[in-house]
Amino acid sequence: MPTFRIELFEGRSLEQKRAFVEAITRATCETLGVEANSVDIILADVKRENWATGGRLWTDSDA
Template structure:
């Protein structure tokens, strides 16, 4: 069973998340030949102050 752990900046709407997980599930089923009920997706919303790239917090880039 494929399991995806996806971290993304907070602020996406519930509808955006619905569309996102539906697209990931479809792509997984099409490419791996699995049933939709075997695909698990865990979304974690992260505040920009808790994410850094290149030694700089994303909250400082705003």
């Protein structure tokens, strides 16, 4: 039973999340030969103020 925990910046729409988990599930089933109902995906929305790269918060970034 593969389980994925994916952290991403908040702000994605419900439609985007649906498409994302469907694509991950499909790729997992094709690659690992498992049934879709055995694939768990946990999406964790993270505020940019709680994520840093290279010692710099994303809220302080130009990107």
